Amino acid sequence: MIKLAQEEIERIGKSVEKAEKNTSGEIAxxxxxxxxxxxxxxxxxxxxxxxxxxxxxxxxxxxxxxWLSSLFWGSxxxxxxxxxxxxxxxxxxxxxxxxxxxxxIPLIDRLIVPRRYREEKxxxxxxxxxLDSGVYDTRDRTGILIFISQLERRVELIxxxxxxxKIPQDEWDHIVDIIIKGICNRKLADSLCKAVEMCGNLLExxxxxxxxxxxxxxxxxxxxxx
Numbered sequence: 001m002i003k004l005a006q007e008e009i010e011r012i013g014k015s016v017e018k019a020e021k022n023t024s025g026e027i028a029x030x031x032x033x034x035x036x037x038x039x040x041x042x043x044x045x046x047x048x049x050x051x052x053x054x055x056x057x058x059x060x061x062x063x064x065x066x067w068l069s070s071l072f073w074g075s076x077x078x079x080x081x082x083x084x085x086x087x088x089x090x091x092x093x094x095x096x097x098x099x100x101x102x103x104x105i106p107l108i109d110r111l112i113v114p115r116r117y118r119e120e121k122x123x124x125x126x127x128x129x130x131l132d133s134g135v136y137d138t139r140d141r142t143g144i145l146i147f148i149s150q151l152e153r154r155v156e157l158i159x160x161x162x163x164x165x166k167i168p169q170d171e172w173d174h175i176v177d178i179i180i181k182g183i184c185n186r187k188l189a190d191s192l193c194k195a196v197e198m199c200g201n202l203l204e205x206x207x208x209x210x211x212x213x214x215x216x217x218x219x220x221x222x223x224x225x226x
Contacts, residue, residue, distance in 0.1 A: 110152070
């Protein structure tokens with residue numbers, strides 16, 4: 001996961017302040033490690049791996065039973081059955097535990113969680129932040145939210161109604177592409193500053209600053225936990 005240094009956070013905040021100097025629009029930024037826990041997919045993957053390994057071990061049941069018999073003394077069916085049952089039970093549980101731990105790795109998560117599901121979760125979390133941060137409630141409905149979800153490698157740019165009516169979606173898509181490119185090149189702070197500057201230029205053209213303008217939203221990027 002990409003982490004922003006304090007100096008980068010401050011630099012992004014200053015770029016937002018500068019971009020808003022000549023416009024009545026408001027720019028908000030937020031970043032989150034992942035937009036959902038995806039626990040159901042991780043658990044399902046772990047259980048499937050445990051089941052597959054259990055079935056695979058059945059093909060070597062005789063060899064496993066002979067090996068266990070050499071480790072544990074005793075005679076009779078019960079003395080051979082108990083270690084075998086314990087081995088299969090513990091082995092399956094161990095495989096499930098390991099698979100579940102591996103499924104929590106971001107790269108694995110992106111493989112096991114369907115793309116459309118991830119995209120939908122990012123959109124839902126971005127719209128929730130749009131409401132929670134008050135971007136929807138600016139005086140002239142001229143708020144913008146740039147939302148970055150790292151695990152999913154998704155960037156959502158949500159423009160409020162007042163902006164969406166005047167600025168086409170293509171303009172925002174171009175800005176999103178710049179941010180994504182910056183993330184891929186490990187230059188998130190630089191790409192965000194550039195994106196904020198471009199947002200400011202667009203807003204200045206359509207929503208010039210008013211005499212009684214006030215700063216309605218925080219200029220600081222909101223680092224979310226979940």
